[in-house]
Amino acid sequence: MTNSVQEQQQQATLAPTVKDKFCEIVGAEHCLIGSAGAAFYTDVYRQLEVPDAVVQPTTVEQLQQLVAFTNEQDIPVTIRGGGASYTDGYLPPVKGVVILDLSLLNKIVEINEMDGYVTVEAGVTWATLKEALDKRNLRTPFWGPFSGLKATVGGSVSQNTISHGSGLYGISAQSVQSVDIVLADGSLLQTGSAGTGASPFMRHFGPDLTGLFTGDCGALGIKARITLPLIGRRSAHRVISFAFADFNAMHESMRRISLERLEDTHFALDGALSQGQIARQDSAGQMMKIALSILTSSPSYAAGFKQLLKSAFSARKAISSSPYMTHYIVEGTHDAEVKSRLHRIRELTADLGSEIPATVPAIVRGMPFAPFFNALGPAGERWVPLHGIIPHSNVANFHQELEQFYTLRSADMQRLGIWYGGMFATVSSSGFLYEIALYWPDEITAYHQEVVPQDYLDNLPKHPANLEAREYIHQLKEDIIALYVKHNATNFQLGKAYPYASRVSSETLNLIKNIKQFTDPKNALSPGNLGL
Structure with missing residues (x-):
């Protein structure tokens, strides 16, 4: 049309x-x-x-x-x-x-250093919030996903998400103190201490209504304002990376480290995604930005130059030859504390993988919210991620079945130009996030024209409409979601894509429906989300 x-x-x-x-x-x-x-x-x-x-x-x-x-x-x-x-x-x-x-709706309403909280409207991006708090040497415990240039605080609280700060402080929902919710009739509900008419200084006062409205995908009410706790920024940090010959060794290393909560932020990539990121960074301008980010975010200029030398001579080689890599950003009040944490991470990984130059986490530390390049593949392909949080005991079997799944479909995927990669993280000490990125050649949309930087977009190959590959991707997505369900995975960002109502017990579903009936009796808010 x-x-x-x-x-x-x-x-x-x-x-x-x-x-x-x-x-x-x-x-x-x-x-x-x-x-x-x-x-x-x-x-x-x-x-x-x-x-x-x-x-x-x-x-x-x-x-x-x-x-x-x-x-x-x-x-x-x-x-x-x-x-x-x-x-x-x-x-x-x-x-x-x-x-x-x-x-x-993008105003920072209040930064209250005395009572230790910040209140923002729902449309404030994480990048905007970070910039404001940096000036006061403050931060929130969880401080945004990697898409924080675009992702809003309200969206992250509605969907649940992880990334920056999750190693120590958990998912976005765990850093929410209070929410102002617009109900379907236009009235305003405030949670936590704000519900008493006081300031939003405390989340817990009776039943945890704040938690009720996290991860609801907007189905129970519309988040208008969100209050997050404030903490001081750590003055010291270092980065560390490891390579692994196989998936199970990488997973075990991550599981061990998650038990001890040693780092602020972490992520892991397989070889396909790591090499795809290299393909994005070959322009002189992008390499200069990366170099500057490493220098400005390093503990000292000497450390920054050392990191740059490692980047120039060995990081690409390590990335191109490593099937799986983990990356950690470790923070502390002083360098001795950070070094102690790094030492423990090395101990936990010594029998499983090998340390490699930590260029990737240095880049992320310097540019925590990168431009929205990832909305398209490195060769201009369309992209869709999907994920599940799997109990550690099920991870190995899930990975094995997924590899078999890919093998059975490899001929069709190769014919259609479809490729895939994996990104991984631990979620607290009990869950493992297994995220899959699917890429296929297809025409871009008005959305991509809007969010992808124009200079980057201009240099990407352009693909014609590819309905066959698009339909195949949709079936792949459905089949992989079924595989997640088989292995008892839960999901963030439920929307309409992941099953919720069909998976929870009848008692749980009846409770959610009764709450929905109160907050939105006509089912007019985000119809279809959560399967409601």
């Missing part, structure tokens, strides 16, 4: 009085109809139905008015944050839906 046809369809579908009311609430420039909102119709993976409109509130009061009005008019809404999702969470499953884009 062309943009002009889309636009005509939208203008015919949305009643003029409804459009006028949206414009009255938020202003005409923030009410996007037809092709004007095309970049918001698609997530990282795909597009479902075209929404009747994309409406962008700029205040919490506007958000409340919009929700109350759509509820009165029986118009279902979905909630978009930074758009860095891939599980259909904000995509309309049917016609007649309006997307509420919260990216312009």
